[in-house]
Amino acid sequence: MSCSRRTLLKNTVKGAIVASLPISAFRLLSPAELKAAIGDEKVRWGFVVDTTKCVGCGFCVKACKKENEIPYDAPITRTWVERYVVTRDEKVHADSPMGARDGFTSARIDEETMESGGEHTAEIEPAEIAKAFFVPKLCNQCEKPACVQVCPVGATYQTADGVVLIDRTWCIGCGYCVMACPYGVRFFHPKYKVADKCNFCYHRISKGLKTACVQACPFGARQIGNLRDPDDPVTQTIMNERVSVLKDEYGTKPQVFYLGLDYTVK
Template identity: 50%
Template sequence: MENIERRRFLKIGLTSAAGLMVGSFFGFSNTSKQIDVNNYDDLLKFDWGYIVDTTKCIGCGSCVRACSVENSVPDTFFRTWVERYEINKDEKIRVDSPKGAIESFNEDNFAPEDIVKAFFVPKICNHCYNSACTQVCPVGATFHSPDGVVLIDKEHCIGCGYCVQACPYGCRFIDHHKGTADKCTLCYHRIHKGEIPACVNACPRSARVFGNLKDPNSIIRKILHERRYGLLKADLGTNPKCYYIGLDIEVK
């Protein structure tokens, strides 16, 4: 009798726990917001942009790990990475990003008591409006998608590496297995289904925000209206589309 009670208890307990888990997965995940893209004109309704809030990033590296898994990024190369800036009491600046912070940051470079200022800066392809990489591609293998993402046609790329040289941000690399250029696609395979990029999804601090710049009511637009932001290497005229909140002068 007691056994049957216990079995029932376990059964109900486990079922409800599983139910809660599955339910919360759907309830809390903010990944899916169905968008309708049926033809070319539908794509023109979007201009995907990106915000990095450097004041929120804690350098956990979840974004780098998520990107690596989602996009099978080859070893030693990075579609996104996190930089750590430390300034000590002698005003020395030390920047590092060990393995792109895929294993987070384990040790301080300066003695903790000497550090007067420290912050993390996630980096990603800027998907520039006036991108140098698409300008220099000799075969037109890299291009702007109608919804504002810089993509690479890996069936067409010849692997000359000119785009790698031209990108001022170090966001591109040659994937030696495929012999072609590679970089962040803003998880294009996800976003055109209405999901958010893997790195945005993985960030526990919402330091990364993704959205449609053409939609005046989008969260990304609202943040850009409220906050002060900076751009990386704005003087080069690439007109990047990754906006940095709390950008420090030391960040290049």
């Protein structure tokens, strides 16, 4: 069999094209698979925290712990409230005793709870305070969750409606996700021996209820809504007001938006 230079080159090009085709190019997608791939979801959960309304009562933390059956006296919590006190000499004092489960009932700052490295407790004269405020924190349900990316076993994932969940039967408890979260929202659940974190009360929002923290907040500092619905109050706030997110520089695209966030908040 003879082979001319022309046929050799032709066949080489043909062969290269065929070899570069992935097998998946020949796969027929079912309509459900296609829908999932395009992301045609009617719901994308988002959250707005208005820090100007928060008074640090901590009812959200109490409700969260009881609703989600997080051991009440263990120093772990799915949501917490931080207190920031900035003095006139520009020092930042911050604390969150027991995640503010019992609120802030004393002006004494327990800095040990925030690893700020300052004195353990600080008594600040009211005249020294330049500004003081409270910042509720919870899982940001990031669009690009760093915690999910590092999971070696596929135990944590993002649902189609944007909530990051943890499969308790699948988690091996390696702790990579706890380290990867830039916001420190993940912890070990001492009862189930797996990673745990806020999931926007997935059992409540999928039944049409508000999350436990949103319901418990007397001042409307927390709101949850559907970002795919342009008429939703939460979507309206994010679109029309000056909102910011925590640690934008990490590129995780948080879906918890803050009103009135100060630059001292970490």
